[in-house]
Amino acid sequence: MLAKSIQEAMPMIEEKIPHIEYYSYTGKDVPDPLPDTVAASLTKIPHRPLEEVLWNASSATPLNAHKQTMNDKLYYIFTSGTTGLPKAAVIRHHRYIWIGMILHYLFNITDDDVLYLTLPLYHNNAGTIGTCQGIIFGTSIVLRDKFSASQFWDDCIKYNCSVAMYIGELCRYLLAQPKKASDSQHKVRLMFGNGLRQEIWKDFKNRFNVKQIGEVYGSTEGNANVANYDFKEGACGIIPCCVPFICRLVFPVTVIKVDTQTGEYVRDKNGLCKLIKPGEVGEIVGKIRPDAGQAYPGYVNDEATKKKILFNVFKYGDSAFLSGDLVEMDDYGYLYFRDRTGDTYRWKGENVSTNEVEAVIQKVVKLSDCVVFGVSIPHCDGKAGMAVIADPNRIVDLSSLFTELTKRLPAYSIPLFVRITSQIELTGSFKLSKTNLEKDGFDINRIKDPLYFLDRKVGTYVLLDASLYEDILSGRLLL
Incomplete structure (x- = not known):
């Protein structure tokens, strides 16, 4: 203007x-x-x-057109939209400062550090947590406008970076690069962010000689945030649950028990939620207490906000933000990500974790992009598994894939369909998008990529042609 x-x-x-x-x-x-x-x-x-x-300028205080408060809206951040359309979440001034400050001190970031940011600034990790280190605390920031797996460590060496942020699949892309000298010639002592899979955590740390990996758990729109501040391998955070009663009263984040068969929240005889015990899987929730600074800002859309709130959690009349993330807790209170509540499906009467199947397939096919989801089949209860693998050079051996999956997964978790594609669409935060792939399902009339079906009689995946497709739809082929 x-x-x-x-x-x-x-x-x-x-x-x-x-x-x-x-x-x-x-x-x-x-x-x-x-x-x-x-x-x-x-x-x-x-x-x-x-x-x-x-x-000669006036020393009088300028007139304020609006009296700003820490609770005012600073900006909107759009969620990544991995399984649907992105939604605008509200970021307020206090959240910008608070979340950046917490991680600044937990991870001992100083104004002597140089932070490497190659993540999009229009998402929460770089745009809020990352920029806060420079704007509020004076840490130098090196910005790269587009992520490059081949240039990542070279940039860190060139600009003398000591800290870097990651998100989603970024670490897997780095690990998939050919080995070179610059892998360990940098000075990066700390990498922090979220989405580093437990299966590659140790390999990543050892290959690139990164002494500290600080995994952070949280969502753009939510109030449930935890961090792995003592760098425990594989953990996304820790909740001091050795004293459950104190934890319930003081700590704003907790994990409630979920029925793994029905997905319903387990409640006691009084109708209130139960905390998980070590070894159990539950959903992370953030207590909503505006008077204690634990408000849930939610989305711009009120209806979308209401869907993420659970009532009567630990006492009648209270409420909590539902993260949609399932975690397992060990004896010390460390949390390990297991799945999204929307990323499981039932097949043959069993729950299948898409996160688990994806991790196994990526290990077998050498870290290629892969997403897994359930597809509905006529005349069948539940959903059958479908894996979409990015393989532009068509080098994946499907017979070997099936053999390896049988060694690592129960029979009901092995995908019935495998789609080979050149690439899988990424969100702005380096997450693999399933939205359009789920719409395609296993419809050979919509899919132009090679599509395969698991023929257990011959022990491999076979090309899904029109005749086999009709047999599946009509129910002539018993699954």
């Missing part, structure tokens, strides 16, 4: 000083020294020394 208004005003200025040239707003390179005609024109523009203007 400023540039536009100046451009609109230029004809009037040129009328008074006909031979002026303006460079800043026309895209011209500014010459040094300025041409004589321009220099002469500038002398005709009224000007006063800056010191004189400052000396």
